[in-house]
Amino acid sequence: MSDDKFVPPSASRRGFLGSAAALAAGAVLPFGAPAFAKAPLSKTQPAYFYRFMLGNAEVTVVSDGPLPLGDPGTSFLGVPKETVYGMLETNFLPKDNVVLEQNIPIVNFGDRLVMFDTGMGFSKAFGPTTGRLMKSLEEAGFKPADVDDIVCSHAHIDHIGGICTADGKALFPNARIHISQVDFDFWTDESKLGSPLKAFIEHARANLLPVRDRIVFFKDQQEFLPGVQALAAPGHTAGHHIFKVASNGKSFAFLGDLTHHAILLTENPRLEFAYDSDPKQAVQSRVRLLTMLTEEKMPVMSYHFAWPGFGNLVKAGDGFRYLPAPMQLVPV
Numbered sequence: 335m336s337d338d339k340f341v342p343p344s345a346s347r348r349g350f351l352g353s354a355a356a357l358a359a360g361a362v363l364p365f366g367a368p369a370f371a372k373a374p375l376s377k378t379q380p381a382y383f384y385r386f387m388l389g390n391a392e393v394t395v396v397s398d399g400p401l402p403l404g405d406p407g408t409s410f411l412g413v414p415k416e417t418v419y420g421m422l423e424t425n426f427l428p429k430d431n432v433v434l435e436q437n438i439p440i441v442n443f444g445d446r447l448v449m450f451d452t453g454m455g456f457s458k459a460f461g462p463t464t465g466r467l468m469k470s471l472e473e474a475g476f477k478p479a480d481v482d483d484i485v486c487s488h489a490h491i492d493h494i495g496g497i498c499t500a501d502g503k504a505l506f507p508n509a510r511i512h513i514s515q516v517d518f519d520f521w522t523d524e525s526k527l528g529s530p531l532k533a534f535i536e537h538a539r540a541n542l543l544p545v546r547d548r549i550v551f552f553k554d555q556q557e558f559l560p561g562v563q564a565l566a567a568p569g570h571t572a573g574h575h576i577f578k579v580a581s582n583g584k585s586f587a588f589l590g591d592l593t594h595h596a597i598l599l600t601e602n603p604r605l606e607f608a609y610d611s612d613p614k615q616a617v618q619s620r621v622r623l624l625t626m627l628t629e630e631k632m633p634v635m636s637y638h639f640a641w642p643g644f645g646n647l648v649k650a651g652d653g654f655r656y657l658p659a660p661m662q663l664v665p666v
C-alpha cells in the first residue's frame with residue numbers, strides 16, 4: 335500500500351482525538367509498534383450444518399458440499415447465453431462457473447428423524463467437493479442409525495447418491511426410503527444403461543437396488559409421514575416431487591429441484607435446464623408451484639440455493655425473487 339493512498343486514522347478528527355487520548359493514557363503509538371497478532375491463514379471453515387425450529391420440530395440443514403456445474407451457458411437454456419451471463423453478472427456472481435449447494439434438511443419431529451435427499455455419495459461426476467454428507471452429519475451430532483426416513487425428491491445422481499456405499503451397503507441402517515414409483519422405475523431401468531443417461535442410471539441402481547426392500551412409494555398429495563406431504567412437480571424428472579413439511583402450525587416447502595438457482599430459474603422461471611427430462615413440463619411445474627407457494631407465503635427450503643437455502647419467495651415481474659432468511663445462530 336502506498337503512503338499517498340493510505341489515510342491513517344489519526345488524520346480524522348475522531349482518530350486524532352483517539353490518538354491524543356491514547357497518548358495521555360501512556361499507550362504505545364499505533365504505528366511502528368510490533369504486531370503481535372501475526373498468524374498463518376487458517377483456511378478452515380466452521381462445521382457445515384445450520385439449525386432452526388419449525389413449530390415443535392427442529393430442522394438441521396447439513397451439506398453434501400458444493401456442486402460446480404461449470405459454464406452456465408451449457409446448462410441453462412432457452413435464452414441466448416449472453417442473457418444468462420448478464421443475469422449472473424448483475425448479481426455479482428461468477429459467469430464462468432455456476433456452483434450449486436446441496437442443502438439437506440433433517441427434520442426432528444420429536445419421535446422421528448426425517449432426512450430430505452442425500453447428495454452425490456461416492457460419485458465424483460461433479461468433482462471432489464461433493465460427498466460430504468457423512469462428515470456434516472457427524473459435525474451436527476447425528477449418527478446414520480438415527481435417521482428413520484429418507485425422502486427423495488427424485489432419483490437424480492445428486493439426490494439419491496448418499497444412500498449406499500460403492501459396494502452396496504446401506505449407509506443408513508434403520509431408514510426407510512421414500513420416493514415416487516415413476517422415478518424409481520425410470521432411473522433403475524437396466525435397458526437405459528446403453529443410453530446417454532448411463533451415469534445417472536448406474537448411480538441410481540447402485541443406491542436404490544440394494545435397499546429395494548426398504549423403499550416405500552408415495553403418491554401425489556399424500557401425507558405419507560406425519561407432517562410430510564408430497565406434491566407432484568414433474569418435468570425435471572417424470573416423478574419429481576416437492577414436499578410440504580409442517581409442525582404445529584409452521585411449515586416450509588422442500589423444493590428439491592423445482593428451481594436450481596435463486597437467480598437464473600427463479601427470476602426467469604421459464605429458462606430451461608439441461609438436466610430436465612422434459613424442460614417444457616418443468617417450466618409449467620415451476621411456475622405453477624412457485625406461484626402457489628408465493629400466494630400461500632410459505633417459506634422454502636431449497637436444495638441447491640446458496641447455503642443454507644432457507645427463505646421466502648415473492649412474485650417479481652414475470653418471475654420470482656428469493657429472499658433468504660437471516661441466519662440466526664442464537665435464537666432471539
Ligand SMILES: [Zn+2]
Binds near residue numbers: 490492493638
Ligand atoms: Zn439436483
